[in-house]
Amino acid sequence: xxxxxxxxxxxxxxxxxxxxxxxxxxxxxxxxxxxxxxxxxxxxxxxxxxxxxxxxxxxxxxxxxxxxxxxxxxxxxxxxxxxxxxxxxxxxxxxxxxxxxxxxxxxxxxxxxxxxxxxxxxxxxxxxxxxxxxxxxxxxxxxxxxxxxxxxxxxxxxxxxxxxxxxxxxxxxxxxxxxxxxxxxxxxxxxxxxxxxxxxxxxxxxxxxxxxxxxxxxxxxxxxxxxxxxxxxxxxxxxxxxxxxxxxxxxxxxxxxxxxxxxxxxxxxxxxxxxxxxxxxxxxxxxxxxxxxxxxxxxxxxxxxxxxxxxxxxxxxxxxxxxxxxxxxxxxx
Amino acid sequence: xxxxxxxxxxxxxxxxxxxxxxxxxxxxxxxxxxxxxxxxxxxxxxxxxxxxxxxxxxxxxxxxxxxxxxxxxxxxxxxxxxxxxxxxxxxxxxxxxxxxxxxxxxxxxxxxxxxxxxxxxxxxxxxxxxxxxxxxxxxxxxxxxxxxxxxxxxxxxxxxxxxxxxxxxxxxxxxxxxxxxxxxxxxxxxxxxxxxxxxxxxxxxxxxxxxxxxxxxxxxxxxxxxxxxxxxxxxxxxxxxxxxxxxxxxxxxxxxxxxxxxxxxxxxxxxxxxxxxxxxxxxxxxxxxxxxxxxxxxxxxxxxxxxxxxxxxxxxxxxxxxxxxxxxxxxxxxxxxxxxxxxxxxxxxxxxxxxxxxxxxxxxxxxxxxxxxxxx
Numbered sequence: 032x033x034x035x036x037x038x039x040x041x042x043x044x045x046x047x048x049x050x051x052x053x054x055x056x057x058x059x060x061x062x063x064x065x066x067x068x069x070x071x072x073x074x075x076x077x078x079x080x081x082x083x084x085x086x087x088x089x090x091x092x093x094x095x096x097x098x099x100x101x102x103x104x105x106x107x108x109x110x111x112x113x114x115x116x117x118x119x120x121x122x123x124x125x126x127x128x129x130x131x132x133x134x135x136x137x138x139x140x141x142x143x144x145x146x147x148x149x150x151x152x153x154x155x156x157x158x159x160x161x162x163x164x165x166x167x168x169x170x171x172x173x174x175x176x177x178x179x180x181x182x183x184x185x186x187x188x189x190x191x192x193x194x195x196x197x198x199x200x201x202x203x204x205x206x207x208x209x210x211x212x213x214x215x216x217x218x219x220x221x222x223x224x225x226x227x228x229x230x231x232x233x234x235x236x237x238x239x240x241x242x243x244x245x246x247x248x249x250x251x252x253x254x255x256x257x258x259x260x261x262x263x264x265x266x267x268x269x270x271x272x273x274x275x276x277x278x279x280x281x282x283x284x285x286x287x288x289x290x291x292x293x294x295x296x297x298x299x300x301x302x303x304x305x306x307x308x309x310x311x312x313x314x315x316x317x318x319x320x321x322x323x324x325x326x327x328x329x330x331x332x333x334x335x336x337x338x339x340x341x342x343x344x345x346x347x348x349x350x351x352x353x354x355x356x357x358x359x360x361x362x363x364x
Numbered sequence: 365x366x367x368x369x370x371x372x373x374x375x376x377x378x379x380x381x382x383x384x385x386x387x388x389x390x391x392x393x394x395x396x397x398x399x400x401x402x403x404x405x406x407x408x409x410x411x412x413x414x415x416x417x418x419x420x421x422x423x424x425x426x427x428x429x430x431x432x433x434x435x436x437x438x439x440x441x442x443x444x445x446x447x448x449x450x451x452x453x454x455x456x457x458x459x460x461x462x463x464x465x466x467x468x469x470x471x472x473x474x475x476x477x478x479x480x481x482x483x484x485x486x487x488x489x490x491x492x493x494x495x496x497x498x499x500x501x502x503x504x505x506x507x508x509x510x511x512x513x514x515x516x517x518x519x520x521x522x523x524x525x526x527x528x529x530x531x532x533x534x535x536x537x538x539x540x541x542x543x544x545x546x547x548x549x550x551x552x553x554x555x556x557x558x559x560x561x562x563x564x565x566x567x568x569x570x571x572x573x574x575x576x577x578x579x580x581x582x583x584x585x586x587x588x589x590x591x592x593x594x595x596x597x598x599x600x601x602x603x604x605x606x607x608x609x610x611x612x613x614x615x616x617x618x619x620x621x622x623x624x625x626x627x628x629x630x631x632x633x634x635x636x637x638x639x640x641x642x643x644x645x646x647x648x649x650x651x652x653x654x655x656x657x658x659x660x661x662x663x664x665x666x667x668x669x670x671x672x673x674x675x676x677x678x679x680x681x682x683x684x685x686x687x688x689x690x691x692x693x694x695x696x697x698x699x700x701x702x703x704x705x706x707x708x709x710x711x712x713x714x715x716x717x718x719x720x721x722x723x724x725x726x727x728x729x730x731x732x733x734x735x736x737x738x739x740x
């Protein structure tokens with residue numbers, strides 16, 4: 032039984048607990064394999080709709096002693112103090128919705144948060160449970176769907192005709208005031224309720240799970256570098272950034288580029304279509320837009336069913352990414 | 365009359381008004397607390413039932429949950445069809461209440477070389493509401509986590525009444541590895557389920573149809589004193605309703621002419637949603653159970669409807685009267701001339717992953733089941 036959902040609060044507390052349990056000193060002697068599935072699963076359970084990522088960023092900052100939130104809302108930590116700067120960044124944002132209107136009868140209608148989305152993205156919420164992140168914490172709701180019984184014999188094509196304009200969110204409120212009491216208002220972020228699913232030998236399925244797993248790998252690589260002072264080569268510094276609003280013209284990354292650059296090189300870690308767990312490295316053209324990023328390489332953690340609620344990646348792949356990031360922070364390739 | 369003389373009187377009036385207000389608030393507060401406690405007791409029965417998995421033909425986990433929730437005095441029997449029976453009292457008339465244990469879901473039809481599964485719908489559902497969602501394969505011995513493969517977004521979703529095939533991915537990569545998990549054709553597939561309380565008195569989850577009916581029988585049994593029943597009351601938790609009332613047919617055949625009447629305790633699919641046409645089936649949530657007077661399987665004799673309404677009024681029990689779509693287990697008894705008087709509760713978003721109820725309706729359903737069992 033669930034009495035509502037307090038996903039962010041619980042998750043932040045859990046992450047804080049994780050941080051206290053695996054302090055940098057303890058982590059330094061570990062391979063990372065122990066913690067990565069746990070952290071990847073916890074990050075996959077959090078929601079960070081584009082423009083409303085602060086709870087997730089705060090959770091990550093809490094895991095990295097010395098990290099700060101910059102003016103754009105990115106989580107940033109600088110390792111080392113040398114002049115030659117390198118950047119490694121992981122986006123934290125995800126596509127989602129905000130409440131567009133609250134009807135007098137308590138139903139809510141939606142507007143999509145800006146940015147690129149996968150085809151069919153909006154249809155993913157039809158008849159599903161969602162979480163609304165209101166002023167008083169997370170509020171569970173459902174997106175209305177037609178009752179199949181009532182479509183019979185009425186000449187109604189039963190195929191889905193769902194669009195965002197037919198998305199009515201039901202949180203149990205019978206009036207506009209009832210929604211307000213729960214802290215839900217216009218602009219409250221809305222996303223599918225997260226329920227990461229472990230399956231197969233070492234697979235994890237959840238919305239944007241490859242991106243979250245990539246960020247988990249970067250968190251753990253950075254924690255190890257913090258614990259092992261001197262890991263960054265002398266004369267160099269590495270900026271580790273968890274960037275916001277990636278779908279919105281990469282605003283978070285742009286802020287890092289303009290305020291922390293110039294960089295000799297940049298690694299952008301993210302999820303991408305491919306075999307679950309396979310890490311691919313490709314040159315990226317981001318430097319054309321922001322030359323201060325230097326040479327940009329995208330490291331993509333492969334995912335099956337990319338862009339769906341069951342996007343799937345593997346722990347082994349994330350662990351491989353974590354090790355590679357550790358080597359890169361240490362000056363290797 | 366001087367102002368000085370009226371002051372004590374005004375003070376006394378104010379005090380009296382305040383006392384009345386406090387008493388009212390205290391009384392109201394007490395009523396609210398009682399209502400909250402009542403709904404909590406409903407949830408303690410409903411939640412474990414909703415979170416049990418039991419696609420048609422594989423109802424054992426739900427049946428075991430019902431047995432666990434029944435009072436200690438209850439001696440149940442399971443018939444060869446899988447129906448669970450609880451017989452109380454002695455003598456005639458015999459009154460039967462039926463709620464079904466099973467839920468819609470999927471049945472595995474084949475295992476592909478890549479280890480993924482083909483599965484068809486068991487019961488009426490919109491398959492695209494499951495595609496791209498987490499899945500659980502029930503082998504009978506274990507539960508295997510998996511995912512429903514996302515639908516092909518380049519093609520329109522298939523018609524709901526087609527012999528729908530969905531693909532289930534247990535992440536094994538090969539037929540042998542899938543079979544090593546114990547997965548076989550005939551296994552059932554559901555999505556992970558949670559009972560979730562919403563604002564106010566509302567709750568959501570998968571399979572309220574018909575775990576609400578099952579819960580109401582459990583709650584009624586807890587409230588009944590079988591020693592004080594002056595006639596025979598039979599509660600049946602039936603199987604395979606969603607695929608053709610199969611369990612109810614077996615129970616009806618076993619009872620034959622004996623029942624004086626049967627009450628199917630099952631969903632009233634309500635049009636109480638912005639997506640539905642309100643031409644019929646508009647039973648608002650929170651206004652009590654519904655006499656399901658006409659559906660696709662049965663028509664309640666009008667005299668019984670009138671009598672039921674009068675009975676509910678005499679007991680101050682909320683009751684709506686309406687008509688909706690679907691069939692009910694009670695109709696399986698009508699071949700023996702047994703009057704079918706089905707009672708439901710308003711449900712939104714039927715047969716979806718997010719069915720939604722008002723807990724006051726569930727409590728009201730249990731109340732009316734108990735009252736009808738004791739004497740109508």
